[in-house]
Structures are given as C-alpha cells and as structure tokens.
Amino acid sequence: MTETIRRTSRVRASELLGRSWLNTGGTQLSLEQLRGKIIILDFWTFCCINCLHVLDELRPLEAKYADVLVTVGVHSPKFEHEADPDALAAAVERYEIEHPVLDDPELITWQAYSARAWPTLVVVDPEGYIAASLSGEGHVAGLSSLVDELITEHEAKGTLHRGDGPYVAPEPVSRTLRFPSKAVPLHRELNGSAEGFLVADTGHHRIVQLDADLETVLDAWGSGEKGHADGAAAAAQFNEPQGLALLPESIAEQVGYDVVVADTVNHRLRGINATTGEVRTLAGNGVQRLLDAERTRTDQVIGSLGTAAQDISLSSPWDVLWSEELGAVVVAMAGTHQLFTFDPTSGDIGVYAGTGLEGLIDGAPEEAWFAQTSGLALDARGDLWIADAETSALRVLRTSANIAAPAVETVIGEGLYDFGFRDGEPAQARMQHPLGVAALPDGSVLVADTYNGAIRRYKAEHTAGDGTVVPAAVSTVARGLKEPSDVLLDADGSTLVVVETNAHQLVRIAVPEEYLTVDEGATQTQRPRTPVASGTFALSVSFQAPTGQKLDHRWGDPTQLQVSATPAELLLSGAGTTEGLDRTLELNGEIAEGVLHITARAAACDGDPGGEIPMHAACHLYQQDWGIPVVLEETGDHELTLDLRGVK
Numbered sequence: 001m002t003e004t005i006r007r008t009s010r011v012r013a014s015e016l017l018g019r020s021w022l023n024t025g026g027t028q029l030s031l032e033q034l035r036g037k038i039i040i041l042d043f044w045t046f047c048c049i050n051c052l053h054v055l056d057e058l059r060p061l062e063a064k065y066a067d068v069l070v071t072v073g074v075h076s077p078k079f080e081h082e083a084d085p086d087a088l089a090a091a092v093e094r095y096e097i098e099h100p101v102l103d104d105p106e107l108i109t110w111q112a113y114s115a116r117a118w119p120t121l122v123v124v125d126p127e128g129y130i131a132a133s134l135s136g137e138g139h140v141a142g143l144s145s146l147v148d149e150l151i152t153e154h155e156a157k158g159t160l161h162r163g164d165g166p167y168v169a170p171e172p173v174s175r176t177l178r179f180p181s182k183a184v185p186l187h188r189e190l191n192g193s194a195e196g197f198l199v200a201d202t203g204h205h206r207i208v209q210l211d212a213d214l215e216t217v218l219d220a221w222g223s224g225e226k227g228h229a230d231g232a233a234a235a236a237q238f239n240e241p242q243g244l245a246l247l248p249e250s251i252a253e254q255v256g257y258d259v260v261v262a263d264t265v266n267h268r269l270r271g272i273n274a275t276t277g278e279v280r281t282l283a284g285n286g287v288q289r290l291l292d293a294e295r296t297r298t299d300q301v302i303g304s305l306g307t308a309a310q311d312i313s314l315s316s317p318w319d320v321l322w323s324e325e326l327g328a329v330v331v332a333m334a335g336t337h338q339l340f341t342f343d344p345t346s347g348d349i350g351v352y353a354g355t356g357l358e359g360l361i362d363g364a365p366e367e368a369w370f371a372q373t374s375g376l377a378l379d380a381r382g383d384l385w386i387a388d389a390e391t392s393a394l395r396v397l398r399t400s401a402n403i404a405a406p407a408v409e410t411v412i413g414e415g416l417y418d419f420g421f422r423d424g425e426p427a428q429a430r431m432q433h434p435l436g437v438a439a440l441p442d443g444s445v446l447v448a449d450t451y452n453g454a455i456r457r458y459k460a461e462h463t464a465g466d467g468t469v470v471p472a473a474v475s476t477v478a479r480g481l482k483e484p485s486d487v488l489l490d491a492d493g494s495t496l497v498v499v500e501t502n503a504h505q506l507v508r509i510a511v512p513e514e515y516l517t518v519d520e521g522a523t524q525t526q527r528p529r530t531p532v533a534s535g536t537f538a539l540s541v542s543f544q545a546p547t548g549q550k551l552d553h554r555w556g557d558p559t560q561l562q563v564s565a566t567p568a569e570l571l572l573s574g575a576g577t578t579e580g581l582d583r584t585l586e587l588n589g590e591i592a593e594g595v596l597h598i599t600a601r602a603a604a605c606d607g608d609p610g611g612e613i614p615m616h617a618a619c620h621l622y623q624q625d626w627g628i629p630v631v632l633e634e635t636g637d638h639e640l641t642l643d644l645r646g647v648k
Helices: 049-064 085-094 108-112 140-157 249-255 293-297
Strands: 020-022 038-044 069-075 101-103 120-124 129-135 183-185 197-201 206-210 217-221 241-246 259-263 268-272 279-283 317-323 328-333 338-342 349-353 373-378 384-388 393-398 407-412 418-422 436-439 445-449 454-459 473-479 484-489 495-500 505-510 519-524 530-532 535-542 549-551 559-566 571-573 576-579 582-587 593-606 619-632 639-643
Touching: 020 085, 038 049, 038 108, 038 140, 049 069, 049 140, 085 101, 120 140, 129 140, 183 241, 183 484, 183 495, 197 241, 197 259, 206 241, 241 328, 259 317, 259 328, 268 317, 317 338, 328 373, 373 445, 384 436, 384 445, 445 484, 445 495, 454 484, 473 495, 535 559, 535 593, 559 571, 559 582, 593 639, 619 639
Parallel strands: 038 069, 069 101, 241 317, 317 373, 373 436, 436 484, 530 619, 535 639
Antiparallel strands: 020 101, 038 120, 120 129, 183 197, 197 206, 206 217, 241 259, 259 268, 268 279, 317 328, 328 338, 338 349, 373 384, 384 393, 393 407, 418 519, 436 445, 445 454, 454 473, 484 495, 495 505, 535 582, 549 593, 559 576, 559 593, 571 582, 593 619
C-alpha cells in the first residue's frame, strides 16, 4: 500500500493571485470557480530542469483524472527574465503545457502557500482545503493514491464535481522552425551537401538539415509528433531534442550512424543514419535517472556505469559533443548536473565529471558540482567549456597536456542565485542562465547568454602584438536577441550563427571589430526574506523514507546536510558538509541580509523497514536544494525546519 501524503490538519487554501492567467481563453480564475475539483498547484519556474521533469510527470495523472483534477501552474520566477510575460507565454507554448497557468511575478501566491523551493506541489481538495504539500520530483504515485482517496471521500459527500476543466487551448501557429535549440555546422558531406547546418527543431520534435541560407529545410528526421519510436525518418519520434554531434566519417562508417542526438525529454541518446534515414536508440531506457545512492556514498561516481547503454537511465541530456581525445561523445546531463561520456564503438557509457549535486564547486572531476549543464565546446588546446545554466556560469574542465590533472574551474559565475548583465573583469562579470558556448580560433569563448538576450565573449589574459599583457575580460558581442540558445562560427570565419530560440530562427551576426562593454549590474534572485535572529540558529530537515524502503545505514549515516551562505560572512559557524539532517548555526548580527544555501540528502533502499536490505535491492538518493533569503532582525526566528520527503 502506498503511504498517504495527506496532511492531518485542515487549512483553508489561499486565493490564487497574480498578474494574469494563461491557457484560460482570457478568463481570470479563482478558487471559487474551481470548487468541486481536486486541484494540484504546481509552483514552477521555466528555467528549472526539475520543474520541467514535474510537468512531464503530471501529464499522465492529468489525463487519467481529467474529469475531476485541475492542475494550475503557478509560475514563480527565479530569474529576472522569467518575469517577462512574453517570455512566460513562449515557455508555456514551448513546453506544450495543457493546463491553466497563473503568472505570479511578485510571488504573491508563492508566499501565501509558504513555498520555499522549485518545484513545490500543493493539493487542494474539492472543498478548498490543503490536502498535501510536497517539494521536488517523483511524487506521482503518492499523488495518484491521494487523488483516489479524495475522489472516494468527496463523491460520498456530494462535493466532487465531474466535467471539463478550465483549460483553453491556444490557437496553433505554423512555423518552419519551432523553438530551435542547438545547431552544428556540416564539416563533412551529408546527403550530397557539405554546407549548411543540422538543427534541433525542438518544438517540432525533429532534427532538420538546414541549407546555408538558414531557411531552406533540405531533410528532416522525425514525424513531428512527440514520442519515442525508432525507424525510418518520417516515422521516427523524438521528444524535445536538443544537442547534436556530427561524428567523424571514419567513426560513422564503423557504427552505422552519422549524428548523435540528445533526445532530452525521452532521456535518451539517439543516432541518425543520414543516408538511409534510419533513427535508432543508442543509450537510455526512457526512465529518468535519479542519482545512484550506493555509488555516490561510496565515492565511485566517475567512470563506466558497467551496463548496456540502452539499459541505463539518463536524465535530460541537453548537449552532446564529439571529443577526438576521448574517442567518445561528451554529454551534458542537465538533469543530474553532470557530464557523461558515450563511446559509439563500444557502446560504453559513464560519468565523466560531477558529483550530481547542484551547485558551483570547482576541483577534480569527481568533486565538482555543476548546475544544469546545458552547453559544451572544445577549444584548440582540448579544454572543455561548459555553459552551466542555473549558476549563470561559464566553467571549463581543463584537460590539456600542460596541467597536472583534470580540474573544473569557474571563469564567470558566483552561485545558484546570483546573476546579472555585467562585462569587465571575469570575477565581477555576470550572466543570466546561459545555454550555449563556442570556442573560437583566437582562443576566446562565446556564450549564448540566453536570458539576457545576448552573445558574450570571454578572452583570457594574453600578450598583444606589441608585447603588452592584456588582462582577461568579458565583453558583449550582440544583444537584443530572443533567448539565444546556441552560437557557432560560420563557415566563412567572419560571421556568427545564433540559434534565436524564441524568434524561431537561426540568424547571422557579424563579428564586431570592437566589443561592447555593458554594466547593468549584478543581482540575486528576489524572493521574500525570512526574518531570523542573530546568534545561535537551529536548522533541521525532516525526512521519511517511502513505504517499501528503509534508510540505508550500510556505510554509516544515510543522511547529509551541506550549508553555506551568501555572503559567506553571514555564517560565523555551521558551514560545510556533515552527516545528519540537523545543524546548529551561528548567524552574524553584523550582516544585514543574505541567503542560506542548504542541500539535504538521504539514501534509502528497497526493503522491509524491519529487515535487512536485500543484496540486489534498488537504492535511491533523495535530494533537495534550498536558497533561503534571510534578513537579520532582533525579533526574527531562531530556527528553521525544512521537509525532504520521499514519496513513491
């Protein structure tokens, strides 16, 4: 029997307030209009990969209970750009959201429901009372059980109203490309042409070969209907494909396919034979990967996963890149905040870098933390450049021969909640959710600074022609673009090609002789601040293993808490990573305000809570990240309790 997630107290749900509604045909909804329905409030923001996972997790639930259940997406923006109503409307269209969405840029409804993390789910019963509150992913089974429970109860009471919900589908728009995301130039002949580009036509769930004019579609793979199906080009199905890698001709001849595709929402890698049109699945079983608790806790996170690639669970692969040095495809695994490798010749797949924890920590590949790795590029020295979206960072995995050991280094970026639009010294520069990166022959690196609508340039310290040393600097190449998601150098070497996602096109821009210097400041995610008192502060995170699982004590304490702060001086003591989910902090009364960064983890395995864990039991790592803005006040709280719940 699935554990109930229902709360025991009866608390009246707050009204749904915000700027406007989408997907309602212009109707402004209220809780009163939804009375009689079971409501799931999904507090989300469109930058967040976990939120995108939840959108897909909820789809079968919405279909199964269509006559009694109404999902309401409460869009609660993290980044400044996400508060733009046009950007939100584009995201609702792009992700094919088929339920009403409340635009809540001032976080009015977010505050009313005490949401602290993206995503948060709140269930409201047909009488308008809160039945459950959950954060994170993986709650569908528990939600399904709760919905069944509420249906039975409220049908008996006569308070359940069956029938259509308030969703109104928008008018469809015909376009050649729809929310394209990534592109690669043809560096060898494909289908009789060595010019043009392969493009992930993400919104049409297909891959296209685009002529050099950036308009003419020469070939396409994918039926245009989202799903997963191998086979001929016109019958195959993708689901929001993103990254593309064109294999060297010698490798392609050996393995029987030319292109590797990051089939993001299918959680798979796919292969395309451009000659025959055949599409095949290369890696991924279609089940979203959760971080492997046993491997993580025994520090065996780097290397081959030791299982047939098509039996491995992946998580939202966002970009792919062929590495000649590795003889493999590097994969930006956005969903687990890691880099993977895939060897086309052997079929082997493994973890290349990243612990799987979300954040901004440099160091050896097995120690580094990433945050929604979304763009990849190799420079002439062999260093791997990474657009790390959720930390608004440009990172590099240095692997060239002149360093002692591979290491991850942050070039631009401060943390999960810091962003802005600022050029100049790299340590002070700021970006906003970048998704693409390109390494140029002159050693500079371009970044598709997506939410700033700009192309940025990083140039390391170098010696000019006159012998003077030029310090490292960040500048702006172009701005005014609509969510550029990728950038690449055109064949002529003098122009750039930008994938302008929200304009549904690829565009060329000239490489300027002089670069802009922009300073629109640095900022942090603006959310309500929790009043806290200085001095001793008790932090506690609660966790209950789902029914059918037990905490995994085989390697010691199965729980872990990491705490840090911005600014770091906010914490006089209590920072760092320790076992257990309770921590005593010492808050600095000389700091007026800041952000507490908290990551909690708990490991549990399948098995009877009263018995031993079976030898081959599946183990699960539950993780949640919070950024809690705080303001220091004499009358503030002396404690904070958060909830890390595991519900299957």
